[in-house]
Amino acid sequence: MEFQAHEIRDIIKINYKYTMGGQSKFFIELMKNKKILGTKCKKCGKVWMPPRINCSDCYEDTNWLELKQTGTIEVSTIVWYTTSAFIQAIPYGIAFIKLDGAETAFNQGIFSENLVPSKVKKGQRVRAVFQKERQGKMTDFFFVPEEEYERWIKRPEFEGGE
Numbered sequence: 001m002e003f004q005a006h007e008i009r010d011i012i013k014i015n016y017k018y019t020m021g022g023q024s025k026f027f028i029e030l031m032k033n034k035k036i037l038g039t040k041c042k043k044c045g046k047v048w049m050p051p052r053i054n055c056s057d058c059y060e061d062t063n064w065l066e067l068k069q070t071g072t073i074e075v076s077t078i079v080w081y082t083t084s085a086f087i088q089a090i091p092y093g094i095a096f097i098k099l100d101g102a103e104t105a106f107n108q109g110i111f112s113e114n115l116v117p118s119k120v121k122k123g124q125r126v127r128a129v130f131q132k133e134r135q136g137k138m139t140d141f142f143f144v145p146e147e148e149y150e151r152w153i154k155r156p157e158f159e160g161g162e
């Protein structure tokens with residue numbers, strides 16, 4: 001008689017927490033005060049965003065500083081396939097954005113009223129929009145083309161920063 005394994009589908013639910021460690025201040029300020037903090041190297045002065053606790057160029061400690069909430073797209077793409085967490089948002093853009101005053105770029109979502117490649121291309125000026133209900137996560141904010149900003153922050157679920 002041929003062996004047949006009996007299989008049962010089930011669900012494992014795990015509650016857990018993790019720490020943002022030395023970068024916790026970034027997430028706390030984002031959640032509580034809608035601030036975007038980077039870090040500045042004490043030795044060479046390089047401004048890091050995402051914030052680094054130690055300068056990756058010269059290994060010196062850094063200080064926190066508040067960055068502007070406007071920036072420029074360095075490189076981007078439009079997302080059509082994603083995980084379950086973001087499936088309802090597609091299509092949306094993602095981009096490496098260099099905030100004004102920062103010397104490095106970070107990856108963040110781009111939304112647009114009219115999501116076409118010309119709205120999320122290199123050189124596009126963007127501004128941060130915040131969720132009204134923030135959890136201290138990167139999804140607490142996203143970017144929109146600067147010219148759409150005033151209309152996005154009028155939506156009930158979003159608000160502008162400083």
Ligand SMILES: [Zn+2]
Binds near residue numbers: 041043055056
């Ligand atoms: Zn440095």
